[in-house]
Amino acid sequence: MSEGAVRRVAFGCDHAGFALRQTVVEYLRGRGFEVLDFGTDRPDPCDYPDIAHAVARALAEGRADRAVLVCGSGVGMSMAANRHRGVRAVLCSEPLSARLGRAHNDANALCFGARIVGPAMAVALLDAFFDSEHEGGRHARRAARIDPESG
Numbered sequence: 001m002s003e004g005a006v007r008r009v010a011f012g013c014d015h016a017g018f019a020l021r022q023t024v025v026e027y028l029r030g031r032g033f034e035v036l037d038f039g040t041d042r043p044d045p046c047d048y049p050d051i052a053h054a055v056a057r058a059l060a061e062g063r064a065d066r067a068v069l070v071c072g073s074g075v076g077m078s079m080a081a082n083r084h085r086g087v088r089a090v091l092c093s094e095p096l097s098a099r100l101g102r103a104h105n106d107a108n109a110l111c112f113g114a115r116i117v118g119p120a121m122a123v124a125l126l127d128a129f130f131d132s133e134h135e136g137g138r139h140a141r142r143a144a145r146i147d148p149e150s151g
Contacts, residue, residue: 006130010064012038012055012077014048016114017070023119024068027126036064052080059108060086067109068126074113081109085147093117095128102132106143 009028013021018040028035038054040046048071058064059081067089069077074091081089089109090101093116101107110129112122134140 006065007034008036008064009033010036010038010055010058010067011069012040012051012067013070013114014040014051014072014077015043015045016048016072017077018043018114020070020114020117020119020122023122024070024126027123028068031130048076049080052077053084056081056084056087056089056109060084065108066130068129069109069111070114070122071111072113072115074111074116078109078111081111088143088146090129092125092129094121095124098125098128099132102129102134104134104143105146106134106140 011025025035036058038051040051052069055067055069059067069081071077078089078091081087087109088105088107089111090097090105090107091111092098093112098110110125112125
């Protein structure tokens with residue numbers, strides 16, 4: 001999917017990711033994306049799997065074109081999101097992984113940890129993810145095999 005086709009981005013964070021919430025949402029809207037916000041909208045403790053599953057369902061059902069998930073480490077969000085067929089969430093703490101996740105693995109969800117990356121790195125991750133395209137070719141065959149029923 002080219003960035004031109006990306007219109008809606010599902011976003012979710014837990015209480016640990018709340019610190020980066022404003023940076024991420026404002027950045028996405030500034031790039032012209034419609035943000036489907038699945039919360040949380042407060043720093044009170046909440047359960048990251050509930051948010052990750054809601055975002056992943058929106059992505060898997062086609063209500064969103066891509067997704068961004070933020071928790072303390074990014075690990076829990078990525079694990080929960082990847083339980084959904086058709087969701088290919090990549091956990092990143094530096095831009096190269098975000099770029100290669102899109103280019104080679106056709107990742108459609110970006111996950112990162114607010115306790116690991118700050119606002120500037122979060123924007124760098126978002127840039128790398130949204131500015132990269134899936135390369136297709138040998139990578140398309142491999143990405144299609146990520147879901148066990150596909151290959």
